[in-house]
Amino acid sequence: MKPMTKADVQTYLVKKGIFTPGAHFYTVDILEETDTAEGYVNHIFQVKDLVTQKSVVVKQVMPYMLAMVKATGEEHPFSMDRMRTEIRTLAFLNKLCEGIVPDIYLADYAAGIFVMEDLSHLDLMRFQITAGVEYPDFGKRMGAFLAGLCFYTSPDYLSPSAQTKMEAYFQSEESNRLNAFLTTDCPLINLAKPMEPENAPLRERIANNPDILKMIAHLSERFEHSHQCLSHNDLHTSNIMLNASELKILDTEFSGFSAGFMDMGRLTSSFILNHVSWLGTPEIPMATRTRMQSYDLGVIADLHHAFNRMFQKLWQKHGLDGDCAATVDAILRDALNYATVSATIRITSDFAQSCEIKRIKKREDLAHIQRRVLEVAEYTLLHQDQFHEIEDYCDFLRCCCDITVQ
Template identity: 30%
Template sequence: MTYDSYGNLTVAGVADYLKEKAIFPADAFLTVVDLHAVKESIEGFVNLIYHVYDQTGKSVVMKQMLSMPRFRIEDEKNNTVEDTDSEGWTLDLGRMRSEIATLIFWNSVYPGISPEIYLFDEPNRIIVMEDLMDLSLLRFELCRMVKHGHFTEKIGAFFARNLFYSSNLHLTNYKKSEVERFFVNPEYTALVPFLFHENIGVSWEREMIPGTAEKRAELVENPQIKAQFRRLEDKFLNDRECLIHTDLHSSNIMISATDVRIIDGEFAGFGPLAQDFGRLTASLTLNYLSWFGDDLRTAPEKADFQAYLLNTITDLYTTFQTEFRQLVETHREESYSLKTLDVEVYLIDQLQNALAYTGVNVMSRLANRGICYDLLRLPEAARLVPTLLGMDISKELLLNHRNYTTITDYTRLLKNLV
């Protein structure tokens, strides 16, 4: 059977489908690998994802959004994936359309930053795209202490170009409104409950490891922190600054010695760049903190890699700011808004909001449900110190982000933790 009873392709059906669509020749001998069976290759539960290749070495990745009422639950602790009923859960195909359009747009502003799309079959909820299996997820590279010096150069420049070319800095009000309508995504708000409502900084809903309750109470009971969460949620929902990924953590970036790609733009839409910056900075911060609980590496090894992470955070923001300044100068005569823009004030505001979102995003990955791999790889008892430090940093950033005017102010905070 090519399709199961829910209209999802079977493994055998994947090969037939790709030949039918002329992605591969009819006589090709295809190998189909379910990437959910390869732990480091993929995360998520709403897509079937396959790596397909022939005897010549040609290869693609095929993604099919699961047809309800079936979806996948990933059990990270036991390393299993199971299908289950999903009564009451629906996913809009607009999410898949948005991902395609977003990846294509990002490749237009920074060629090669996202995988190339070969086919979009909307009726069957299928995307066929460039194979990036030679790359690794950035999160796992960081947890192996692998350094990538080119990462910040590409992502920092991409952030600047994406902000500039999808915002009012470059687009007229009419053109921007048209672009916003094109990129409307019904899944844009998918992270709102996770980030702003169930977050350990404002709620007791999600469980945490023992030893965190007292410090957690300081967060949950602080009215200023609650006010910051409301402000940042409102900004996320209503500040349509530019096209953002919304979920740009280190498991949505693939990397090699020469290449960097952004993947999984399913939740993308128009919002504040500070959320993307904050989510990525939170990923780097969480990895930095995780080494305080790691007993497998020597002290010099951990200190060396933490220094690399501080430089990475600094270079990411520095590259972004340098590229942004150049874009403004190149295009300044094209619009009144650019002529009157105070670039330095603008960049400081971007930094401060990014750091506030960093605080929210760090805390969102400290609870047992939703914990980041950087901490999950540690024995539970070894997670306490990194977790408490993460709570301290988040509190500081939410309450005092306006005191930070350079990224080195933040890296200095990390460096002086212990």
């Protein structure tokens, strides 16, 4: 499949009736000409008619991960069927919570193209929190939303036949591939993943700890085989756009039925990573760094409390039997374990770094950040039973990563 040029995109949109033949186009290749995307997989274009001000985003799905091609020159095959997964999941999420995802105007499966709402009035959350911007209600809103998604697609709520139909409808081979990348091939286990050399002894110790290997194997097995609910599976702050009043979830192409902890864990990892990253930015004023570290911990606490409250509320509303508290506790405990494993994916000394890690200027500071994230993961996986409340975990992060005590 040949990547589209800007001229190709404009011609395509006129042919499909999205724009009129006389449109005065202004087209931007978002991945090549802007710095508003991270960890990209597909080609993305923003197209605007300068006369009518109408604008859309065009996404061309490719049979490989574009970021990997640019970083290594190698094409790692991806199923084109993930476009179907993305469209179906976006439609379902919009029914569950109207407006939580962008509108889709056209889906052309044969061409691997879909046309969607232009979200350029919103900002990518990872970039914003890296720049020191706070969104006070984010944790509460997302925790409640994820509880609803988990509950309404779970065997606790669905009949066996309904769940079987939903699992088949959202079946995705790419979600299982993502599982290997995020668990059994993560830097905690795969010592070939590059990190700064002084962290080698710590990495060896973690990779050879049987209890840690057992926990990661448990998370991987739960991801692939539990089919507890429909999950986004790649829900981090680079797949969320927002402003003070609006929030959109993006890039659902890896969605599928998996473990209930997946989305809570993946999202929590973004705030663990942001929290630790401020240790490596001494050039930023101390007041900003401490404020954002406090914000990150507040979001983590809000996420978990809101999830717990909403899940139990829905359980009671629908009169379900069984131990709701135990169900939620198991989800949230595994979410913390998975969060620390997931955070290690973005700290390696290569193209996989997230923007809060890329901004670290000194190699020694990068090594320090890597060590802290690895230590957080090690301790969490070995001593999870010590965290009785989410505040206990936030206190742990504060103790080992707070700038003022380093």
